[in-house]
Amino acid sequence: EAGVTQFPSHSVIEKGQTVTLRCDPISGHDNLYWYRRVMGKEIKFLLHFVKESKQDESGMPNNRFLAERTGGTYSTLKVQPAELEDSGVYFCASSPAGTGGGYTFGSGTRLTVV
Amino acid sequence: GDSVTQMEGPVTLSEEAFLTINCTYTATGYPSLFWYVQYPGEGLQLLLKATKADDKGSNKGFEATYRKETTSFHLEKGSVQVSDSAVYFCALSDNAGANNLFFGTGTRLTVIP
Numbered sequence: 001e002a003g004v005t006q007f008p009s010h011s012v013i014e015k016g017q018t019v020t021l022r023c024d025p026i027s028g029h030d031n032l033y034w035y036r037r038v039m040g041k042e043i044k045f046l047l048h049f050v051k052e053s054k055q056d057e058s059g060m061p062n063n064r065f066l067a068e069r070t071g072g073t074y075s076t077l078k079v080q081p082a083e084l085e086d087s088g089v090y091f092c093a094s095s096p097a098g099t100g101g102g103y104t105f106g107s108g109t110r111l112t113v114v
Numbered sequence: 115g116d117s118v119t120q121m122e123g124p125v126t127l128s129e130e131a132f133l134t135i136n137c138t139y140t141a142t143g144y145p146s147l148f149w150y151v152q153y154p155g156e157g158l159q160l161l162l163k164a165t166k167a168d169d170k171g172s173n174k175g176f177e178a179t180y181r182k183e184t185t186s187f188h189l190e191k192g193s194v195q196v197s198d199s200a201v202y203f204c205a206l207s208d209n210a211g212a213n214n215l216f217f218g219t220g221t222r223l224t225v226i227p
Contacts (some may be wrong), residue, residue, distance in 0.1 A: 004157070033214060042118070043158075043203060043217035056214060091158060103215075105150075105158035 002026065004106035006092050012112045018080040021109045025074070025094030032075050033095075033103065034067060038088040046090075049075060050097075082113045116141045120204045120218025127194055127225050135189040135221045137178075137204035145206040147171075147180050147187040148215070152201045161189075161202070194225045 005024040013019050025032045034046040046065070047057040051072035060067070064083070069075040079086055089110050093103035121136040139145065149161040149171070162171030167182035176191045187204060204218040 006157075035215075035217075037220075040219070042120075042219045043205075043215075045214040045216070048214055059214075093158075103160075107155075107157035 004092055004094050004104050006090075006106035006109050008109060009107065010110045010112075012114060013082055015084055015113055016081045018078065019082055019111060021077045021079075021090050021092075021111070023075045023077070023092030023094075023106060025092070026104055028096065029094035029104075030072070030097040031095040031103075032069060033093045034075070034077055035091040035093065036088050037091070037108075038085075043091065046077075079111075082111075084113050087111055087113045116145070116206060116208050116216045118204050118206055118216050118218040121221050122219075123221040123223070125221060125223045127223070129196055129225055129227050130193045131225075133189070133191040133194045133198075133223070135202055135204075135223070137187045137189065137218060139185050139187065139204075139206050139216075141185075141206055141208055141216075143208060145208050147178070148205045148207070149176070149178055149187070149189050150203040150205060150217075152203070152220075154200070158203065194223070196225045196227055199223055199225050 032049040035043050037043040045059040048055045049069040066078045089108045091108045093105040095103045117140045119138050146165045148163045150158045151161045162173040164171040164180035170179045178187050178189045201220045201222045203220045205215045
C-alpha cells in the first residue's frame with residue numbers, strides 16, 4: 001500500500017509569491033488533515049477534510065491560505081501571497097473513516113519564505 | 115483548550131542508557147494519547163498509543179502509560195540504540211468528533227555510540 005505522498009519536499013520562495021503544496025492520501029482514506037510545524041514549535045492543526053468537504057478549518061491562520069480537495073482524492077494547500085512567518089514544515093495525514101487519531105503522515109513539505 | 119506540554123530538548127544519551135521523555139496534557143473529556151516519532155528525512159510515524167486511563171502503549175521497546183491522575187504520558191525505553199535518534203512528539207486526540215491532534219513541541223533525541 002502506498003503511503004501518504006507530499007510534494008514538493010522542499011520549496012524556497014520569495015515573500016509575496018504563491019506556492020501550492022500537494023498531498024496524495026492513501027487510496028480510500030476519507031479523512032485528510034493538514035498540519036504545520038513552525039521552527040522549534042509544536043505541530044499545529046490547520047484543517048480536516050472528510051472526502052471533499054471541509055470538516056474543520058479552525059486552524060487555518062488567515063485568508064492567505066486556501067485548501068482544496070477536489071473529488072475527495074488529493075488535496076492542495078495554496079499560500080498566496082506568502083509571508084516570512086509562513087516558513088515551516090507542512091504535514092499531510094490521512095486516515096480511514098472513523099479512525100481515532102491513528103493517522104498515516106506524509107514526509108512533509110519544508111517551505112522557506114525569504 | 116486542549117494542549118500538550120513536552121519535555122524540552124535536545125536530549126543526548128549514550129547507547130544502552132535509560133530514556134524518559136516527559137509529557138503532560140490538558141484536555142476536557144477523555145482523550146486518546148499518542149507518541150509519534152520522526153526519523154531524519156522521514157515523515158511522522160505513530161510509535162504507540164493509549165486510548166483510556168491506565169492503558170500502556172508499547173512498541174519497539176518503548177512504553178508509555180496513560181496516567182489520568184497525573185495527566186501524564188511519559189515515554190520510556192530501558193536501553194536506547196543509535197537508531198533511536200529522532201524527534202519524538204507527544205500528542206492527544208480529544209475524541210470529540212474531529213479527531214484532530216494536539217502536539218507537543220517535540221524532543222530531539224541523539225544517541226551516541
